Amino acid sequence: MKRTGAGVLLVAAVIGTAVGFALDQMLTASGRPTFTPAVTLPILLIALGGAVVALAYPIHRAARGDAPARIDPFRAVRVAMLAKASSIVGASVAGLALGLALFLLTRPVPPSVGSMVAIVGTAAAGGILVAAALYAEHLCTIRKDDDDEQPGRAAGGIAPEPHD
Numbered sequence: 001m002k003r004t005g006a007g008v009l010l011v012a013a014v015i016g017t018a019v020g021f022a023l024d025q026m027l028t029a030s031g032r033p034t035f036t037p038a039v040t041l042p043i044l045l046i047a048l049g050g051a052v053v054a055l056a057y058p059i060h061r062a063a064r065g066d067a068p069a070r071i072d073p074f075r076a077v078r079v080a081m082l083a084k085a086s087s088i089v090g091a092s093v094a095g096l097a098l099g100l101a102l103f104l105l106t107r108p109v110p111p112s113v114g115s116m117v118a119i120v121g122t123a124a125a126g127g128i129l130v131a132a133a134l135y136a137e138h139l140c141t142i143r144k145d146d147d148d149e150q151p152g153r154a155a156g157g158i159a160p161e162p163h164d
Contacts (some may be wrong), residue, residue, distance in 0.1 A: 003043020049132030094126025
């Protein structure tokens with residue numbers, strides 16, 4: 001599995017920003033109030049980041065040899081995929097919040113403090129989720145074995161003899 005790259009996160013954030021800006025544009029054009037994220041959304045995003053790191057830490061301990069339990073590779077892959085998905089979701093939500101803020105800040109009327117606090121809090125919590133998920137993904141990284149370096153080599157670094 002490849003680790004989450006900055007390009008994927010940047011694309012998710014840019015798409016989220018475009019969606020957030022377009023959402024508020026469509027809501028305003030139809031005469032409705034702009035979208036403001038719930039106050040609980042940043043709390044949930046930070047809690048998700050903490051949960052992902054908490055799930056990844058036992059895998060890291062087992063990989064280092066600090067824990068008596070051996071590594072369950074299926075659990076490690078599941079947690080790594082959860083971390084990867086969480087980082088993409090965090091980047092998307094942070095981008096969405098930035099798009100909402102960008103729309104509000106480009107209007108002639110200054111936005112209300114309550115809505116801006118919720119939007120800025122959501123953007124910050126999305127960034128925290130990205131950081132926590134990338135850290136959890138790092139914790140799930142298991143070092144390569146010596147036999148993973150050279151494909152086609154037998155144990156001990158000796159190539160098998162070709163048969164006629």
